[in-house]
Amino acid sequence: MSAIFSNPLSLFDVRGKTAIVTGASGAFGALAAEVLAGAGAKVVAVAGSERALADTVAACRRHCDDVVGLQARPDSEQACTGIVEHAVAAFGGVDILVVASGKNDVAKIVDMEPSRFLDVMDANVTQSWLMAREVGRRMLSQGRGGKIVLMSSARGKLGHPAGYSAYCASKAAIDGITRALGCEWGDSGITVNAIAPTVFxxxxxxxxxxxxxxxxxxxxxxxxxxxxxxxGEPEDLAGPLLFLCSRASDFYTGHILHADGGYTAG
Structure with a gap:
């Protein structure tokens, strides 16, 4: 304990850890990839957009040379397996997963076709579940624990009058997956948490x-x-992300961290 008190910042040290970030071309994914690269992690940035992915990789490489980009989406078992295999081939293992891929589709429920609802659920829920499953398998086989961070929202807790029935349902499901996996992997050294921002x-x-x-x-x-x-500003998410990806959060699992300026408190 005294060693920690003499160097408390070591709790947030992710240097040398290998992190997969999906949705790395989006606002939160790009931020997550750059924050982790800036903190010294080895980053596998994954995104479907080639041009935006290239921008994210370039931003990350300003801080760290150990960054690779992979144009892919976690939209099938095979795709998720390929993402993990790519990370293992590049850096030897996986220590951190940040799932930042997803989508929204705004429409009143009476005007929304079921296919649109299912598309949001697939992008936000199924793909998060598939990535967590595949990375969890790898982390369990490695036997050294790991950090999984999913992307929730204040809308996982609160409704919205502007046609968010699909989005709210998907983020509530992410909260459920986070709690379930936090319990399922509680004794394995793998923590599973979610960041739930409001507008940033x-x-x-x-x-x-x-x-x-x-x-x-x-x-x-x-x-x-x-x-x-x-x-919210991007830096309001950077601190919570680093906390949840480092050993500073070793006693936190199944937790939904609302980065929302108190929005969900009242």
Missing amino acids: RSPLTAWMFEDTDRAVEVRKGFLARVPKGRL
Whole structure:
């Protein structure tokens, strides 16, 4: 215990760990890949978009040379197996998984075809489950534990009036998977947790940060529910991510960490 107190920052050390990040071309995935690379992890960045993936890999390599990109989506058992095999071939094993791939499809339920609902559930839930299963198998066989971080949302806990029936259901399911796997792998050294943000700055939400009449009006209504009084910034997710990927969180599993400025507290 005294060694930890003399160097508490060592709890957050991920240097030399191998991390797979899916959805690495999206806002959170790109952030996760760059944060882990900046902290010294070996990163396998996975995304379906070749151009965006190249941008993420380039950003990561500004911090760390041990970065590889893989154009793929975790949309089948075979694809997930291939992703893990790619990481093992590149760096010898897997210590961290961040599943940041997913989608939203906004429509009132009376106007949404079942296929659209199922597409959201597949992208957000099934693919997360498949990646967690495949990486979990590898981590169990390695026998040294590991860190799995899934992507939830404040919408896993709260509804939304604007046609989020598919998205809310998918994120509630992620919360359930997180808790279930946290229990299932509790004695294995594998922790399974989720980050659940509310609105944070990204290419998709950039309009909400502008000074247009529409943005100001939307922000005003939204911020009335946020005790911190502002929208989220990328760095608000960086700290929780590093915590959940490091041994600082060894006693945390099955936990949904709401990075939301207090939005879900009230």
